[in-house]
Amino acid sequence: MALQDSNDVNEEKVIDLMVEQKEIIDCIDNIRKQLRGQGLEWNRFRGNAISNIVAHYLQQHLPESVKVAKLAWIEGCPTEFDLLVVDKGATPFDFTDAYPKENVRLTIEVKGSGVFYRRADVKKRLSGFFEKWKLETGKPSVYLSIWEAKAHVQEVRDALGDDRSFILEIEGEDMTWREWERFLKEVNTIIQSSTKPA
Secondary structure (H helix, E strand, O other), rough: OOOOOOOHHHHHHHHHHHHHHHHHHHHHHHHHHHHOOOOOOHHHHHHHHHHHHHHHHHHHHOOEEEEEEEEEEOOOOOOOOOEEEEEEEOOOOOOEEEEOOOEEEEEEEEEOOOOOOOHHHOOOOHHHHHHHHHHHOOOOOEEEEEOOOOHHHHHHHHHHHHOOEEEEEEEOOOEEEOOOHHHHHHHHHHHOOOOOOO
16 A cells, blocks of 8 residues: 555544544534433533543543543642543542642633623633632643634633634534644643653
């Protein structure tokens, strides 16, 4: 079999990641449809399912030296994080889902339906949370929204920056082109920059 041109390989990878992005969106849409009309008490369950879906797909693209921890804490911080990327051998403290700070590489805030703040409050509240988490944990955080209201997209990006905010689909538009790929690249860049010397 002849070697493929590197442009062909890159195009195939882009297509594969776009297919994966669509699968993630479709899986989450199915969860939403199943729970539609069930009431607010199902929000936490839906959030858990969304985090599990993202973790499943994300883990496939991470180095073997790390793993994804779901709905977990970091030592010394009262916040429950949707996802943490931690060292592969990391274990939480006894009887908890709290990981030692030195084993955590980054936190990931996952939103199925984006932020629900008033438009005028998005930037202040979102950047405030991320700054607070950085102070409490010393770890970088990224924001992954499966779907975001068109009115909030710019505020989210202004609050966190393009390198820390990722939106797979925007209200009334098609999927955001190559956003899952962009997210994966940034997560892996953060992991590489936080790798401890051997």
